[in-house]
Amino acid sequence: MPFNFQTFKTRTLTAVVFVVIMLSGLLINEWTFLALFSVMHFGCWIEYQKLICLVDNDYCSTGSLHKYAAMLAGWGFMLWMTNDAFNIGIVHLYEIGWWLMLVMLIALPVADLVSSKQFSLKNTGYSFLGLLYISLSCGLMINLRAEGIIFFGSAVTIDLGWILPLVLVCSIWINDTMAYIVGSLIGKTPVSSISPRKTWEGTLGGALLAVAAITLAGYFWFGVADIISLVVISSLAAIMGTAGDFLESKLKRMAGVKDSGRILPGHGGFLDRFDSLLIATIFVWLYVKLFL
Numbered sequence: 001m002p003f004n005f006q007t008f009k010t011r012t013l014t015a016v017v018f019v020v021i022m023l024s025g026l027l028i029n030e031w032t033f034l035a036l037f038s039v040m041h042f043g044c045w046i047e048y049q050k051l052i053c054l055v056d057n058d059y060c061s062t063g064s065l066h067k068y069a070a071m072l073a074g075w076g077f078m079l080w081m082t083n084d085a086f087n088i089g090i091v092h093l094y095e096i097g098w099w100l101m102l103v104m105l106i107a108l109p110v111a112d113l114v115s116s117k118q119f120s121l122k123n124t125g126y127s128f129l130g131l132l133y134i135s136l137s138c139g140l141m142i143n144l145r146a147e148g149i150i151f152f153g154s155a156v157t158i159d160l161g162w163i164l165p166l167v168l169v170c171s172i173w174i175n176d177t178m179a180y181i182v183g184s185l186i187g188k189t190p191v192s193s194i195s196p197r198k199t200w201e202g203t204l205g206g207a208l209l210a211v212a213a214i215t216l217a218g219y220f221w222f223g224v225a226d227i228i229s230l231v232v233i234s235s236l237a238a239i240m241g242t243a244g245d246f247l248e249s250k251l252k253r254m255a256g257v258k259d260s261g262r263i264l265p266g267h268g269g270f271l272d273r274f275d276s277l278l279i280a281t282i283f284v285w286l287y288v289k290l291f292l
Helices: 005-027 030-055 057-061 064-080 093-116 121-145 165-186 200-221 227-255 270-291
Strands: 149-152 154-157
Touching: 005 030, 005 165, 030 064, 030 121, 030 270, 057 227, 057 270, 064 093, 064 121, 064 165, 093 121, 093 165, 121 149, 121 165, 121 270, 165 200, 165 227, 200 227, 227 270
Parallel strands: none
Antiparallel strands: 149 154
């Protein structure tokens, strides 16, 4: 794919604004983090439901109650994964999340009966796939953030919850950017017909540069001594992030569209921007829980 300066310029300008918003949400505090990923969650859900309607027109017959219930069930899961780190006075957010998730899951089949007078197992299955594809990842990301808030009694709190999400997000950013640049300059061998613009040269170059950049920056600039974790997390971000990109490309191809949305000029929609993160988060969370 030849290098297109105008496309690169548009993508870069959009990326600058996007990065500022993302970093603000990631770094200010746990509440901006929750707000950021809540917006991402609902944005991805809206686009996912539109794509599924294009893939299978029967899903369009599913009423708004069903679709909102699915989104709110997923958001309830996100709130449930906050643990004790997100509280409003004596109210624990995870308790609200548990009940919201439970009520909305029960409401899914009821909503079908109310709107269309019949229960559709297929359409409910599409919604559960959305919960696995979108809400699971968002909830696990919230959990990574919450688990990093360490309490020492009632007076002392150390907030390190931003570190792992930041490493994961930056790994994906570097991988995507370097893969695009390397692929544009020297890419010749397509990886798959699902995403013909992606080349092996760009994919491998992006992954290697992402792992190198994250590992070197983490060790020399930020003093992170756990080099193995830096390598593993950045590798998982690059490999599974690329898999997430292909998964979303396959969904868009089935729906017959180029982009999942138009909210980000040069980048498409929420799913276009967060497809890598949705899959990579699951594997990074598993690594953290099993080995750290």
